[in-house]
Structures are given as structure tokens and as C-alpha cells.
Amino acid sequence: MKTFQISDFRLQIAPSRAILHFAFCILTFAFLGCNTLPVGYDQLRDRVIGASGDTLAPDSAAGYARYVPLGGSSMLYLGHDTSYQSRIVVRFSIPDTMILDSITSFQLVLHQSDTLARMGFVCRPCSLEWAENGVSWQMSDSSNHWINLGGDFLSDTVAAGTMTGDSITIDFKYVGLDSTRRAAIRSSGIGIFPQDTGIVAIYSGAAAATAPRLRITYTNKGKETKRVISDIADASLIDTIATHANPLDLLVGSGVAFRTWLWFNIDSIPAEATIARADLRFRPEMKYHRADTIVLGVHRLTDSFPGKGANARFEEAPIGSASYYVPADSDTVVTIDIRSLVQLWTSRSDTLRNYGLLIEAAPEWSPLFRLRIPRTGPYAPRLEVQYVLPPEDRFK
Amino acid sequence: MKTFQISDCRLQISNCLRSSAGILRFAFCILIFAFSPLAFGQSFFNSRGLGEVTPAGDARIAALGEPSALSTLNPGIFVNLNQTSFSVTALGAATLGTQDGNSRLLRDIRPATFNVATPLPFQTRLFAGINQKFGQDFDVWSESLADTAYRRHIIGRGGIYALRAGLAKSLFDKVSIGAEYSHVMGGSRENWRFEIEQGGYTSTDTVEIDYAGNTLKFGASLQTRLFSLAGYYEPSLGLKVQRYKHVHGVVGDTTRTYHISLPQSLSFAGSINPTRRLGFDLGLTLNPWSGATITRNDSVSKLGFLNVWRGSIGAEYDIDSLHPVRVGYSQQTWYYNAAYSPQFIPTPITENGIHFGTSVPIPKFGSLDISGEVLFRNSPFLKETAGRLMFTLAYSEAWAKRTRRWGY
Numbered sequence: 001m002k003t004f005q006i007s008d009f010r011l012q013i014a015p016s017r018a019i020l021h022f023a024f025c026i027l028t029f030a031f032l033g034c035n036t037l038p039v040g041y042d043q044l045r046d047r048v049i050g051a052s053g054d055t056l057a058p059d060s061a062a063g064y065a066r067y068v069p070l071g072g073s074s075m076l077y078l079g080h081d082t083s084y085q086s087r088i089v090v091r092f093s094i095p096d097t098m099i100l101d102s103i104t105s106f107q108l109v110l111h112q113s114d115t116l117a118r119m120g121f122v123c124r125p126c127s128l129e130w131a132e133n134g135v136s137w138q139m140s141d142s143s144n145h146w147i148n149l150g151g152d153f154l155s156d157t158v159a160a161g162t163m164t165g166d167s168i169t170i171d172f173k174y175v176g177l178d179s180t181r182r183a184a185i186r187s188s189g190i191g192i193f194p195q196d197t198g199i200v201a202i203y204s205g206a207a208a209a210t211a212p213r214l215r216i217t218y219t220n221k222g223k224e225t226k227r228v229i230s231d232i233a234d235a236s237l238i239d240t241i242a243t244h245a246n247p248l249d250l251l252v253g254s255g256v257a258f259r260t261w262l263w264f265n266i267d268s269i270p271a272e273a274t275i276a277r278a279d280l281r282f283r284p285e286m287k288y289h290r291a292d293t294i295v296l297g298v299h300r301l302t303d304s305f306p307g308k309g310a311n312a313r314f315e316e317a318p319i320g321s322a323s324y325y326v327p328a329d330s331d332t333v334v335t336i337d338i339r340s341l342v343q344l345w346t347s348r349s350d351t352l353r354n355y356g357l358l359i360e361a362a363p364e365w366s367p368l369f370r371l372r373i374p375r376t377g378p379y380a381p382r383l384e385v386q387y388v389l390p391p392e393d394r395f396k
Numbered sequence: 397m398k399t400f401q402i403s404d405c406r407l408q409i410s411n412c413l414r415s416s417a418g419i420l421r422f423a424f425c426i427l428i429f430a431f432s433p434l435a436f437g438q439s440f441f442n443s444r445g446l447g448e449v450t451p452a453g454d455a456r457i458a459a460l461g462e463p464s465a466l467s468t469l470n471p472g473i474f475v476n477l478n479q480t481s482f483s484v485t486a487l488g489a490a491t492l493g494t495q496d497g498n499s500r501l502l503r504d505i506r507p508a509t510f511n512v513a514t515p516l517p518f519q520t521r522l523f524a525g526i527n528q529k530f531g532q533d534f535d536v537w538s539e540s541l542a543d544t545a546y547r548r549h550i551i552g553r554g555g556i557y558a559l560r561a562g563l564a565k566s567l568f569d570k571v572s573i574g575a576e577y578s579h580v581m582g583g584s585r586e587n588w589r590f591e592i593e594q595g596g597y598t599s600t601d602t603v604e605i606d607y608a609g610n611t612l613k614f615g616a617s618l619q620t621r622l623f624s625l626a627g628y629y630e631p632s633l634g635l636k637v638q639r640y641k642h643v644h645g646v647v648g649d650t651t652r653t654y655h656i657s658l659p660q661s662l663s664f665a666g667s668i669n670p671t672r673r674l675g676f677d678l679g680l681t682l683n684p685w686s687g688a689t690i691t692r693n694d695s696v697s698k699l700g701f702l703n704v705w706r707g708s709i710g711a712e713y714d715i716d717s718l719h720p721v722r723v724g725y726s727q728q729t730w731y732y733n734a735a736y737s738p739q740f741i742p743t744p745i746t747e748n749g750i751h752f753g754t755s756v757p758i759p760k761f762g763s764l765d766i767s768g769e770v771l772f773r774n775s776p777f778l779k780e781t782a783g784r785l786m787f788t789l790a791y792s793e794a795w796a797k798r799t800r801r802w803g804y
Contacts, residue, residue, distance in 0.1 A: 036549070037498035038539035040440025040778060043735050044550060047443075048538075272643040274590050274601065276546040339592075347644050388546070390601040390643050391588050394443075395654055395690050395699065 047392040051276065056383040060263040060356070061375060063250040064310040065243075067139065068257040071132035071235035073365035074206040077255065078163070078192060078236075079119055079199030083288050084255060084368055086199060086238040089126055089135060089151060090212050091189030093232045096182075100175045102218040108159050108172040110192075111210035113201035115166045120195035123159035123172070125181055126188035128152040132233035137256070151237055153191045156181060163200055172214060189233065199290060199368065205231040236365070243370065245287070252284070252296060253370030254361035260373055261305045261312075263356035264383045269346045273387035278342035280357075283333045283379035286326050289369040297321040297362030298336050300344075301355035314358050321362050324371075333379070342385060438504045438533040440493040440778060441745055443552055445701065445732035446656075447532035447584075449683070450555065451769075453485045453509030455788035459753025459767035460710030461724025463679025465615070465626040465665035468511045471574030472615030473626060474521040474564040481762070482512040483790040491782040502535055508786065519566040521574070530556040532584040546590045554584030556607050556635075570620055576613040580633065583607060602642040609635040624667045624677075633658040655691040656699070659684055672714075679708040685731045702744070704729045710751065722767070724751035734775035747773045753786075762791040 077086040108123065128151075134142030137150050146152050158177070161170035174182060203210035214229040238255040245251055251258035262280075269275075280298065297318030305312045319341040324334050338357065345354040361369065374380045439448050451458055452467040460466075466473065468483075487508035492501050511525035532555050538548040559581070564574030588601040615628030637654040667677035685701040710724030726749040733742035753767030765788040773780040 035498075035500055036537040036547070037500050038537050039493040039495045039498050039500040040443070040534065040536040041538045041548075041550075042495070042777060043441060043443045044536065046735055048548070274546075274644065276590060276592065343644075386546075388548075388590065390641060391550075391586070391603060393639055393641075393652065394584075394586075394603065394605060395637065395639075395656070 044391075047394070049389040049392065051386060051388045052273075053384070053386040054268060056264045056266065056385065058262040058381055058383075059265045060306070061250055061261065061381070062305065063248075063258065063260045065240070065251070065253075065256055065258045066310055067136040067239075068364050069132075069134050069136050069139070069142070069235065070238065070255070070365045071135055071233065072204075072206070073236070073363070074204055075113060075201045075365070075367070076204045076212075076234055076236045077199055077201055077238060077368065078121060079194040079196070080241070081197055081199060083241055083243065083370070084199065084238055085150075085194075085241055086236050086255070086368075087150065087194065088192040088202065089130060089189055089233075089235050089237060090192065090231045091126075091130075091132075091233040092185075092214050092229050094174070094182075094186045094214070094229060096186060098216075099218075102220065103175050103216060104219060104224065105215075105217040106172045106174045107169050107215045107217075109167060109169045109213045109215055110163065111167045111203045111212075112163050112165070113203060117163070117198065117200040118196070119163040119198060119200040121161060121163060122157045122193050122195060123190045124153040124155065124157060124193065125177075125184045126151065126191050127154050127184055129188045130233075130235075132235055135235045135237065137237045137239045150239060151191055154181065154184060158185070158190060160195075163202070167210075169215065174214075189231075201367065204234050238368070243287075245372070248375070250373040250375060251287070251370055252359050252361060252373065253288070253368070254364050254366045255368040257360060257364045258370055259310075259358050259360045261301070261356055261358050262381055263305070263354070266342060266345055266354060266383075266385070269342070269385060269387055270389060271346055271349060272390050273346060274390075275339050275343040275346065275385065275387050277384070277386040278337070278339040279384045280320075280336045280338050280359075280381060281333050281384060282373050282381040284324065284371040284373050287370045287372055289326055289367075289371075291367035291369065292326055294324045294326065294369050294371070295321055295362045295366065296324060296334060296336065296359055298338055298341070299358045299360065300341055300352075301358055304355055312355070318362055319357070338383075342383075346387075438489050438502060438531050439491055439773070439782065440495075440500075440502070440534060440536060440780060441730065441734060441773065441775075442532050442534040443536065443550070443586075444735065445699070445730075446658075447530040447555060449731070450508075450528040450531045451487075451784070451786075453487065453527045453786070453788075454483065454511075455485060455753055455765035455767040455786040456722070456755065458769060458784070458786050459722035459724060459751050459765070460677055460712060461679060461708030461726040461749070461751050462706075463663075463665035463667075463677050463708050463710065464681055465617075465628055465663040465679060466624070466667065466677060468513070468523070468525060469527070469613075470615040470617060470626055470628040470663070471523070471562040471564055471576035471613055472572045472617050472628065474513060474523060474574060475566050475570060475572040475617060475619045477513055477515045477521050477566070479792055480512070480514040481790065481792045482510070483762075483788050484511075485509045485786060485788040488785040489782060491780050493778060493780050495778045502533075504533055521564040521566065521572075522562075523564065523574075523576075524559075524561040526557060526559050528555045528582075529558050529580065530582075532556075546592050549589040549591055550586060551589070552584055552586045554582060554605075556580060556582040558611075560613075562613075571616070571618050573616045574614070576615070578611045578613065580609040580611060580635065581607060601644065602640075604640040604642070606638045606640075607635050609633060622669055624665075626666070627662070627664040630661040632660055652692070657689045657691070658701075659687045674714075675712045677708075677710045677712075679706075679710075679726075681706040681728075683731050700733070700742070701731045702729065702733070704731045708751075718757050720755055722751070722753045725749065726751065730773075734778060743776050745773055745775045747771055758789075762789070764789055 076088045131141035159172045205211040212231045250260040299314040303312035320336045322336040457467040485508040488505040509527040513523035534552045558578040562576030583606040586603040613630045617626035635656040639652045663681040665679040669675040684703040688699040688701040706728035708726035712722045730745035749771040756764045767786045769784040771782040
């Protein structure tokens with residue numbers, strides 16, 4: 001009987017011991033096989049050319065500002081202060097077959113991002129058609145200018161109110177307007193003008209739930225019916241009032257786009273080098289900001305900046321970006337990884353010429369900010385490059 | 397009584413299970429060991445010279461310490477060959493490298509050799525085969541330093557192979573002489589990857605080397621029931637080497653051509669069979685390669701190889717008519733030095749090996765020879781412990797027990 005018990009016990013423990021043994025084997029091999037310790041690297045050292053590094057200052061630098069289309073952004077900015085003024089254009093798809101006699105109320109609904117802010121505003125019909133992807137303070141679309149800077153509007157006030165809290169619903173005088181003005185609103189939309197100092201952010205049509213909209217109540221067969229018309233296009237029109245900047249300042253900013261062009265001479269880096277690290281570093285001086293997190297992007301120029309100036313084209317997608325936090329980390333140096341760009345410049349210099357890089361806000365419709373990059377001194381831009389050369393031959 | 401029977405039965409099952417579990421454990425470990433794709437490679441020293449001199453690729457010979465003059469690498473080994481035979485060998489290798497307290501394991505599993513031989517009239521034999529002469533597999537990482545934004549990961553794959561064909565003549569059923577022509581070819585591909593801090597690789601520089609050459613080998617053996625003597629001589633090996641360097645895959649692909657001349661090799665072996673069930677063997681291979689040169693643009697320079705030898709001793713005992721056991725010991729110095737930074741002091745690589753193995757007869761086919769080797773390679777700074785498991789499947793036209801004779 002005892003024998004039976006022992007054998008039974010052994011039967012029970014055999015599988016668990018096997019599992020333990022398996023686990024031990026796996027762990028041992030995994031540990032020894034997975035690691036990346038430098039065992040044997042010394043055998044190759046005489047084939048390795050040591051790493052080289054360089055810190056480059058820009059050979060050329062320039063800054064420029066331009067009005068950029070701000071349509072399609074997630075936020076619309078309304079207001080003015082000592083540095084900026086901003087208004088909004090919005091267009092709705094209002095059917096021209098609407099039976100106005102049945103309408104009992106016609107309201108405009110706006111949602112505010114900063115619920116603590118307060119801003120009075122008025123709405124006026126826009127007198128010139130505009131395109132969301134091209135409209136700016138200067139242009140009504142990508143090829144036509146406004147007659148007046150900042151947009152062309154009729155003088156009639158069709159709505160007025162004060163933005164407080166998270167949303168506002170105000171009466172919109174559409175029904176009482178003559179057919180010419182109604183047609184202008186249908187085709188060109190309305191402009192929203194600030195009446196107070198300060199700048200507030202309003203949600204754009206990018207998010208359906210908080211998009212600017214018209215809420216229409218009308219009577220249909222004796223029953224009160226509501227209809228909502230969301231906006232089909234919107235944009236902020238932003239201008240600077242005073243930048244207090246020197247013409248030679250290197251600025252980066254959103255709203256009105258401030259961009260900085262830098263060109264580094266990287267001819268000293270051999271074409272066959274592998275770029276291990278290429279960091280663009282500088283410590284900016286904050287001039288204006290309405291958000292504590294600022295994102296900067298670096299773009300590769302595809303045209304010569306000395307030749308084309310502010311019209312020099314650049315790649316739409318940023319090659320690198322970095323977040324900068326103010327004011328808590330105002331001492332922080334901005335570091336943007338542009339390793340892949342420097343690698344392209346060095347290894348494909350025949351097809352991808354080094355026209356320099358452009359630093360700009362990412363995106364340029366982000367909450368208004370403007371910063372200055374020092375041209376000289378310890379905080380001026382520097383390109384820190386570390387590279388390694390291909391290995392030597394196996395046989396020497 | 398019944399209880400006793402049940403308990404006895406269960407004990408047997410338990411023992412059986414335990415032994416089954418043991419077999420399973422062993423098989424599982426072997427599988428993990430052999431097929432895990434975590435890393436491949438054979439020696440951390442293979443990044444230098446022409447790489448490791450690859451073993452003969454015959455499990456039976458490997459188990460005796462690898463006296464290569466007694467293997468099919470000797471064109472004069474074919475004294476007794478009554479029927480067409482072939483053998484194919486698979487090799488599994490694992491190398492544990494240790495340096496500065498760090499350890500890393502490399503593994504490799506691959507076909508090793510293929511040999512075929514057939515008797516011709518007038519006691520002549522025609523034979524052919526393919527085997528690896530030098531192995532260049534390695535896999536190393538550079539150290540990660542705080543002040544560098546990258547690490548290198550260098551993976552070398554490849555080797556130099558010999559396509560062999562030859563003719564042998566057997567004399568008096570005891571002596572054989574033979575000559576062999578080899579077309580040597582192969583290549584290696586080294587990927588120098590740069591891993592960045594954030595993970596992933598920035599780029600890969602690739603160094604590809606192609607080797608091509610031809611060589612002759614002459615061999616002879618005397619085989620009697622009591623003793624055997626064998627040896628072969630390879631006059632020299634000239635290799636045309638073409639190197640291609642691909643930088644980032646797109647820039648500066650450059651090609652260079654070298655000529656490498658490797659001096660002669662000699663190998664001798666002897667065996668003695670005091671009884672029908674017991675045999676001993678000795679092997680000696682000489683590679684006086686200090687005169688190895690490389691020619692580049694008409695400029696000839698020495699490769700810095702060494703004059704080295706490899707010695708082995710082995711024994712074979714037949715437990716019964718079908719189950720031999722073999723053991724061996726070998727010692728050698730590699731033909732090139734190891735390096736150590738920062739001074740790049742060349743230091744020799746010594747290797748001591750323990751070998752063992754057996755054969756399993758396969759009715760109506762031939763036999764499966766199995767060998768295991770544990771090799772201890774030492775340089776002052778880097779040490780390796782390598783394990784090799786070799787399986788040779790040998791086929792004869794009609795099954796017969798492989799008697800203690802050399803060749804086939």
C-alpha cells in the first residue's frame with residue numbers, strides 16, 4: 001500500500017517537475033540568446049572607424065511672415081489684443097427654397113473652447129465669396145485678394161451676442177433681410193467680429209457636435225419642427241497689430257505665420273557617413289503665447305530660399321517636430337531630431353539638394369504664439385551631428 | 397497481491413512517464429537550442445581572417461577527434477568500396493562567448509556536407525562532394541555608451557565551400573591513392589546595422605565578399621586489419637576575392653578585387669586496432685600559413701596568419717556488433733590571432749575539444765552516425781565554449797554493418 005502511495009505521488013509530481021525543467025531551459029536559452037551584450041565586438045574594432053561629431057552654426061538664416069489660410073482648423077479665434085486681431089468667417093448651406101413664412105425662429109449656435117472667457121461679437125453678411133482652403137486676412141481664396149484687408153462684409157448686423165460659458169445661442173436675422181442680403185449669406189456666409197479685448201477660441205466645424213450651426217424652428221402642417229444646419233466652411237482671419245520685432249529677428253509663430261529659414265553647410269560630412277544623431281537645438285525667447293504647449297516643426301525646403309525668398313517651396317510634411325512648454329520649462333532648449341533629413345542631404349546630395357530647413361508652428365493654426373530664435377550667442381541655433389563611417393575591409 | 401500488482405504497474409508507468417518526460421525534456425531543449433531564431437552564428441572569432449576552419453563534416457570522424465586524414469576529405473581513403481554510397485551530414489552548433497563577465501549565445505543549424513562515391517572497374521573509385529572549408533558566421537553587438545546615439549549590430553553570414561570531385565585507385569585491397577580537384581567558392585555578407593537610441597535601425601552598410609578559386613589535393617592510405625595510415629597534401633589555395641561595399645544601399649557601392657594565396661596543408665593520421673572491438677587513432681594536421689599573402693593592385697602583403705597544427709587522439713569500442721562508442725580529444729591553435737582593443741594586441745586562439753559519439757544501424761539503408769563535441773576556445777580576452785551536434789546519414793546500396801574501416 002505504501003508502494004502504491006509513493007508511486008501515486010511520483011505520478012503526480014512528474015509533470016510539474018517537467019514543467020519546471022522546461023521553464024528553466026527556456027529561461028536559460030532566452031537569457032543567453034536574447035541579450036545584446038558586446039561579446040566579441042573587440043574582434044572587429046580594427047575595422048571600425050571611430051565616430052565623428054560636429055556642431056554647426058547656420059551659415060545663413062532669415063525670417064519672414066505671411067498670411068496663411070487657416071481654414072479647416074479645429075479652432076476658430078475671435079478677438080483682438082495688443083498683438084493680434086482675429087475675426088471668423090462661416091458659411092452655411094441654407095436652401096434657397098426655404099419657405100420663410102413658416103419660420104418661427106432662426107438662431108445661430110456657437111460653442112466656445114475656453115468656457116471662462118467672455119467676448120461680445122456681431123455678425124455681418126460677407127459680400128465676397130471665399131474658399132475655406134485659401135482664405136486668409138489678405139486673400140479670399142488661393143488666387144484672389146479681398147478688396148479690403150481682413151475680408152469684405154456688408155454693414156448690416158445680422159446677429160449680436162456675448163460669448164460666455166460653453167455655448168451661445170442667439171437670434172439670427174435672416175428672415176427679415178431682403179433677398180439680396182439673404183443670397184449673400186447663402187453664397188458667402190457671415191463674418192463674426194469681436195467687440196471686446198481678448199481672444200477666445202470657438203470650435204470649428206471639424207467636430208460635428210460642437211460645430212457652428214443654425215437652428216431653425218418652423219411650422220409644418222400645424223406642428224412645430226426644428227431643423228439644424230451645420231456650417232460647411234469656416235476660417236479665422238488673423239492679423240498682427242504690433243509684433244515689436246526687428247526685421248532681422250528670427251521668429252516662429254502661428255495665426256499669422258512666422259517662419260525661420262536656416263541653412264547649415266554640411267559639406268564636411270562624408271557622403272558615405274551614417275548619421276547617428278542630428279539635433280537642431282536652440283533656446284527661444286517667448287514673445288507671445290496663448291497656450292502652454294507649443295509645437296514646432298521643421299520642413300525641408302525644395303527651392304532655394306535666397307532665390308525665391310518667402311515663396312520658396314517646402315515639403316508639407318514636417319521632417320521633425322518638438323514640443324516646447326512655457327512658462328514652466330522656459331529655460332528648456334528646443335531640440336528637434338532632424339537625423340533623417342541630414343542623412344538625406346549627405347547621402348543623396350545629387351538629387352536632394354540642401355536648400356536649408358524651415359522652422360514653423362505645427363500646425364500654423366495652433367493657438368496663437370510667437371517666439372524669437374536668437375541669431376547669435378549661446379542660445380542661437382546649432383546643428384549637433386554625430387556620424388559614423390562605413391567599416392574597413394575584412395582584409396587589409 | 398492485486399494491490400501489489402497495481403502498485404507495481406503504476407510504478408512502471410511512473411518510471412516510464414518519468415523517462416518519457418526526460419526524453420521529452422531533452423528533445424524540447426534540443427529543439428529550443430537548435431531552432432530558436434534569437435541569434436545565429438558560430439563563432440565570435442569568425443569575423444577575422446577567412447573564418448573558422450570547418451570540421452570534416454562526418455560524425456564518425458568528429459567523434460574520434462576529427463583526424464581529417466581518415467575522413468572523406470582524404471582522396472586516398474577509398475580502399476574498400478564495393479558499392480555506391482553517399483552520406484549527408486547535418487550540423488547543429490551553439491557557441492557561448494564570454495568576455496568581461498558578459499555571456500552571449502550563438503547558434504547555427506545547417507547541412508554540413510554531402511559525399512558520394514562509387515566503385516569503377518579496375519579498382520578505381522569516383523567520388524564527389526561538397527563541404528564547407530571556412531565558416532564566417534558571426535553576430536556581435538557593440539557596447540552601448542552613454543555618449544553615443546547608436547549601437548552597431550554586425551551580422552556576418554557565409555563561408556567558403558569546396559565542390560570536390562576526384563578519382564582514387566585501390567591497390568592490393570589495402571592501399572589507396574587518389575587525387576581530387578576542388579572548385580572553391582562562396583561568399584560572405586556582413587550587415588553593419590546601426591541601431592539608434594529610440595529603437596530601430598538607421599541604416600545598414602553591407603560588405604559582401606565573393607570567393608572563387610581552384611585547388612588540387614592528393615592523398616593515400618594504407619588500411620589493414622591491425623592498423624591504418626593515411627595522409628593528404630593540398631599544395632596551395634589561390635582565391636580571387638571580390639569585395640562589394642554597399643553604403644546605405646544607395647551610396648558609394650565600391651568594388652575591390654584581391655587575390656589571396658594560402659600555402660599548403662598537410663594532414664596525417666594513423667589508427668591501430670589491437671582487438672576486433674577496440675581501436676585507437678591519432679591525427680595531425682599542419683597548416684603552415686604564415687606565408688599567406690594578399691595581392692591588391694600588384695602590391696603583395698602578408699595576411700598575418702600563423703603556422704599552426706591540430707592534433708587529435710580518439711578511441712572506438714564496440715559494445716556489441718551493432719553499437720560502437722567513440723571518444724576523442726583534440727587540440728589546436730587557430731591560424732589567425734584574436735584582437736583586443738584598444739591596443740589591438742594580436743593574441744592566439746587555442747582550442748581544446750572533447751568528442752564523443754556512436755552509430756545507429758538503419759536496416760536496409762546504412763547507418764546514422766551521431767557525434768557530440770564540446771570545444772573550449774581561449775584567447776586572453778574572449779573565451780568560447782562551443783557545442784556541436786552532428787548527424788551523418790550514410791547510405792549503402794545494400795545494408796551492412798559499418799565495420800571499423802575508413803572511408804566507406
